[in-house]
Structure formats: structure tokens, C-alpha cells
Amino acid sequence: MATPTTSTPPVRNMDVELTKYKSAAEIVHNVMQTLVAGAVEGKKVYDLVVEGDQAIEAAAATVYNKKTKTGAVPKGIAFPTCISVNNAVAHFAPLQSDPASSLVLAKGDVVKIHLGAHIDGFAATSAETLIVGATEDDPATGRAADAVKAAWTAAEAAMRYLKVGEKNYSVTDVVDKVTSIWECKPVENMLSCQYSQNVIDGKKKIILNPAEQQRRDVATVTFAENEIYGIDILVVSAADGKSRSEDSRCTVYQRSSEVNYQLKMKTSRAVFSEAQKKSGAFPFNIRVLEDEKKARMGLQEAVQHGLVREYPILYTGTGTYVAAFHFTIALLAGGPSLITHPPVWYKPEKVKTEKEVEDEEIKTLLTKPLRESKKAKKAKKKAEEEEEEE
Incomplete structure (x- = not known):
């Protein structure tokens, strides 16, 4: 009788993986810069979507061209360019034949740009929100500004909870707490997932604003060292965060x-x-x-x-605004490390809101660096040693 064999998973080389993740992130950042600059009044959404996908493919074609033992390195789009406006939540990327392809950006539109690239299956995905026409000298105001400010502040808080040993529902809770400052709500049941090679919907998940059934379906998990996550922070300027599908074709x-x-x-x-x-x-x-x-x-x-x-196109209520920030992050021994770049468009001065963070716990959280410096670690260790001696 033959003895059954078990396959040993390949040993990970985190340095090699991170280099590929970051190469993909560089492509994403450069394309995002182009799309943000082009998202102006009078621009067709369809043209931006096509431009984004073409730019990712063109940039990917210039890197990792040396053949390996297994052949050419696969690379290209990890998530097709989607540009969702105002109360469209995500995944809006019309075809030329769709009536929706005629959509043109207008001043004051809340525009979410989402895209991703991969090198050898290691994907970096990113999304950010801009408000057409808003500048530091002429900032956006009202509920659109509230949604954007709430979403980015929640993203910054979430990053700081993404560390080894923390639980996924800690991220769920802090996003809910932060967005409530601006009387906004995370879009219901939106998922963020663990990444690995050729996977952007891994088993470990984080859910925003879960309904009762979804909270039961998404298990509590603990973050571990060397895990990679794509984090989606989607926030609506409404009290309930509910969304629905409409006539837009997937x-x-x-x-x-x-x-x-x-x-x-x-x-x-x-x-x-x-x-x-x-x-x-x-x-x-x-x-x-x-x-x-x-x-x-x-x-x-x-x-x-x-x-x-x-990937259905969902909408929140008429007259509401959805803002989104998506980032890819590595959970390393020294703390969380952003793989993707910070937003291209967003600066606090571009969105003027009446409310700001007053909760001391959140204020303290937001001032913490993602990763402790070596100097800070040494000081902390020395203080602990002195405390033990006493």
C-alpha cells in the first residue's frame, strides 16, 4: 500500500514578496496621479476608466521582463479602474456601449478612483476620493466634505489597529466610532480581505457596519505577522449606511x-x-x-x-455622498507598513467641516506613527527594564 504524501508549502521570502508588492504599488501611484489630475469638470468617466487600465498595462510591461525558470513573470491589472461618483459606492466602469458611458464630471462631484496592479500575482490596490473643483483656497463644504474627512480619518485610525495580535472587529469598531464624529456611517457589509499571491479575497476578512447575519458570517480572527491586507474604507453621509443596486449594468x-x-x-x-x-x-x-x-x-x-x-454597482440614497479610501498594508514585526502610497488629492485644507476629532483616545491614536522608530523602541525597553528593577 502506497504511503500518502503531503506537500510542503513553499517557504516565503518576504523581502522578494514585498519588493513585488511595492513595484505594483509604484505603478498604481503613478496611474492614480494621472487620473486625479484628469478628473476635472467636463471629463467623461468612461475616458478616465479606459485611460487608467491602459496606463496600468503599459507601466507593467516595462518591469520584470527577465524570464525566470518558469517563464515570463505574469503582471498587469489586479483590479480594473473604477470611477464611482457621488452616491455610487464602487465598481462603476462603464462600457462604451452603455448609456452610462456619457457620464461627465461636474463641479462638486465626489469622485472615487479605485484600481490595482500586480507583479507575479502580488497585488497592490488603492482607492481615493476627490471633490471636483475643491482646492485649499476654495475648499469643499457640507456633507460631501464631511464624508471625505470621515473616510480618511477612519482610514488612518484603521491602519493603526492593523497590527500583529489585534482582532479584525477592532478595526470594524474604530471605523464606526470615527465616522460617527461627522454623523456619517460605514457602508453596510463592505469587506476587506487578506492578500497573498494571486489572491485578493483571502480567508481573513474585516467587515464594516455589519448587519446581524453578516456579523455571524464573518468570523473573529487575529492578525498575524507577515500578513498582507487590502483595506476598503467606504463611508456614506447618511445615518444607516445602507446601499442598493440600481439599473447600472455590472x-x-x-x-x-x-x-x-x-x-x-x-x-x-x-x-x-x-x-x-x-x-x-x-x-x-x-x-x-x-x-x-x-x-x-x-x-x-x-x-x-x-x-x-x-462586482455589483451599488448606490446609497439619493442626495448622499460616498467617500472611499483603499490601501494595501503589510503587518510586519516592527508594526504595520503601508505598501501603497498616501492619497494624491487629499489634504485636510481641501475639505472644510464644522466638526473635528475631540475624543482624546482617538486623537492620541491618530498621532501615533504606524511603526515605532528604533530609538523609541530602545527607550521603551529601557523604561520597562528600569520598572522591573524597582
Whole structure:
């Protein structure tokens, strides 16, 4: 009788992984700078979305071109460019054939730009929010400003809770506490996930503003050393944080890694195969597929059986504003370390709000550096040693 064998997972080289994550993050940052500069009054959202995806692919083509033993290094889009405006929560990336492709930015619009790149399956994803026309000399005010200020302050607080040994629901709670300062609310049931090679929807999750059932579904987990997370902070200028789907057609899809199903239709198999070749494990915009009509038909069967999942376009109530900041972060021994860059557009002076942080605990939290300096660590250790001697 043969002895069963067990496969040993490959040993991780964190230095190599982090280099690839940061290379992807550099691409994301450069593309984000271009898109932020282009998000002006009169600009079509469709044009920005296409420009973003093309820029990611072009930048990725210039790096990691040396072939390895296993062939060319895969690289490219880890999350297709999405630009969601005002009360659209996320995942708005229209096709040219969609009526929504005519959407044009207007002064005062709250614009969320979300995109991602990967090198060898190590993905850096980022999102930020800007308000069209707002400047330091002419800042945004009102509920739009409240939502943006609440979202970024909550993101900064969340970063400081993302450390080894902390629990995921600590992040949930602090985001809720911070956003309430501006009478805003995290968008209900939005998930942030652990990242690994070719995975941006890992098992460990953080949920914002969970409904009762979702709180039961998302287990309490403890953060561990060398874990990577993509953190989505989505905040609405409303009291309940609820969202709903409308008539906008979904354009972003992703292969569900945990589902296996033999597609019956020839068209479905062809479309699924094309999507796999072009995007692998990562989300893709249907625009990248050769025939849009055929693609929609083929994806229908794949979605129906859970082989592919949709990224639906959700909306909060009419007249509300959603702000979002997404960052990719590594949980290292010395503390959390941002992989992606700080926001391009956001400065406190660009959003004028009547309320500010007064809670001393949150104030103290926000002044803490993400990582303690070596000097601070030595001082802390010395103080502890002196305390023990006494």
C-alpha cells in the first residue's frame, strides 16, 4: 500500500514578496496621479476608466521582463479602474456601449478612483476620493466634505489597529466610532480581505457596519505577522449606511477560486477561457474580452453557477455622498507598513467641516506613527527594564 504524501508549502521570502508588492504599488501611484489630475469638470468617466487600465498595462510591461525558470513573470491589472461618483459606492466602469458611458464630471462631484496592479500575482490596490473643483483656497463644504474627512480619518485610525495580535472587529469598531464624529456611517457589509499571491479575497476578512447575519458570517480572527491586507474604507453621509443596486449594468467580474463547474454552453466555455488567459485570478472588466455581446452571454452561465462572481454597482440614497479610501498594508514585526502610497488629492485644507476629532483616545491614536522608530523602541525597553528593577 502506497504511503500518502503531503506537500510542503513553499517557504516565503518576504523581502522578494514585498519588493513585488511595492513595484505594483509604484505603478498604481503613478496611474492614480494621472487620473486625479484628469478628473476635472467636463471629463467623461468612461475616458478616465479606459485611460487608467491602459496606463496600468503599459507601466507593467516595462518591469520584470527577465524570464525566470518558469517563464515570463505574469503582471498587469489586479483590479480594473473604477470611477464611482457621488452616491455610487464602487465598481462603476462603464462600457462604451452603455448609456452610462456619457457620464461627465461636474463641479462638486465626489469622485472615487479605485484600481490595482500586480507583479507575479502580488497585488497592490488603492482607492481615493476627490471633490471636483475643491482646492485649499476654495475648499469643499457640507456633507460631501464631511464624508471625505470621515473616510480618511477612519482610514488612518484603521491602519493603526492593523497590527500583529489585534482582532479584525477592532478595526470594524474604530471605523464606526470615527465616522460617527461627522454623523456619517460605514457602508453596510463592505469587506476587506487578506492578500497573498494571486489572491485578493483571502480567508481573513474585516467587515464594516455589519448587519446581524453578516456579523455571524464573518468570523473573529487575529492578525498575524507577515500578513498582507487590502483595506476598503467606504463611508456614506447618511445615518444607516445602507446601499442598493440600481439599473447600472455590472462590468467587473472575477473567477471564483473555490468553485468548480463544467460549463455546458460552448460560448460560455470560450468566454471563460478567454477571461482566464487575460486576467487569471484577478477581476477583469468585460471590455477586455473580444466580443462584448458574446461575453455577456457566456458569463451569464458562469455567474449562475458561481464559477464567476460579479462586482455589483451599488448606490446609497439619493442626495448622499460616498467617500472611499483603499490601501494595501503589510503587518510586519516592527508594526504595520503601508505598501501603497498616501492619497494624491487629499489634504485636510481641501475639505472644510464644522466638526473635528475631540475624543482624546482617538486623537492620541491618530498621532501615533504606524511603526515605532528604533530609538523609541530602545527607550521603551529601557523604561520597562528600569520598572522591573524597582
